[in-house]
Amino acid sequence: MSLLIALHTLAAVIWVGGMFFAYMALRPAAVHVLESEHRSRLWCHTLSRFLAWVWGCVIVLLATGYGMIGVYFGGMANVGWHVHAMQGIGLVMMLLFLHTFFAPYRRLKLAVSAGDYPEAARRVGQIRRFVGINLILGLVVVAIATGGQYL
Numbered sequence: 696m697s698l699l700i701a702l703h704t705l706a707a708v709i710w711v712g713g714m715f716f717a718y719m720a721l722r723p724a725a726v727h728v729l730e731s732e733h734r735s736r737l738w739c740h741t742l743s744r745f746l747a748w749v750w751g752c753v754i755v756l757l758a759t760g761y762g763m764i765g766v767y768f769g770g771m772a773n774v775g776w777h778v779h780a781m782q783g784i785g786l787v788m789m790l791l792f793l794h795t796f797f798a799p800y801r802r803l804k805l806a807v808s809a810g811d812y813p814e815a816a817r818r819v820g821q822i823r824r825f826v827g828i829n830l831i832l833g834l835v836v837v838a839i840a841t842g843g844q845y846l
């Protein structure tokens with residue numbers, strides 16, 4: 696259990712912390728410093744690295760989350776409300792991530808490689824909205840996962 700919960704929490708920290716940094720620090724700094732064309736290219740290269748990590752985090756969260764439920768809790772019937780809430784909100788976060796990866800991020804890459812920077816900027820705007828939603832959901836999940844078990 697200690698290894699599973701440690702990996703689970705590390706994956707949550709990498710995913711949610713990465714979104715916090717991107718949204719709260721890198722995004723406003725990039726708007727301040729860079730022209731639209733360079734901004735789109737920066738996001739394309741930044742996201743190609745960060746989203747690869749998010750794939751890993753999603754796989755680890757699912758494997759360790761359901762691993763703990765199956766091995767240590769003996770099924771969903773025996774877990775607290777905080778785990779049900781975590782699972783529900785966590786699955787919504789993963790669906791939003793999949794949508795972001797396969798729709799606006801894929802189109803951002805196509806637009807950048809075609810040199811279509813107005814289109815790339817539109818896609819960056821869409822990704823920003825999805826990451827903003829997922830960041831709020833991620834912070835809520837962490838608060839519920841940690842504090843919820845003591846309510």
Ligand code: HEM
Nearest residue numbers: 704707756760761763764778781782785786833836840841
């Ligand atoms: C989607 C499927 C998920 C499942 C099935 C799941 C399952 C679990 C389980 C069984 C625990 C142990 C609970 C306990 O000891 O009472 C746990 C803990 C935790 N989960 Fe999840 N989880 C999921 C997604 C997420 C996501 C998306 C995040 C954050 C982004 C997250 C963050 C955490 C944290 C921070 C803990 C540690 C709580 C603590 O012991 O203080 N989980 N999870």
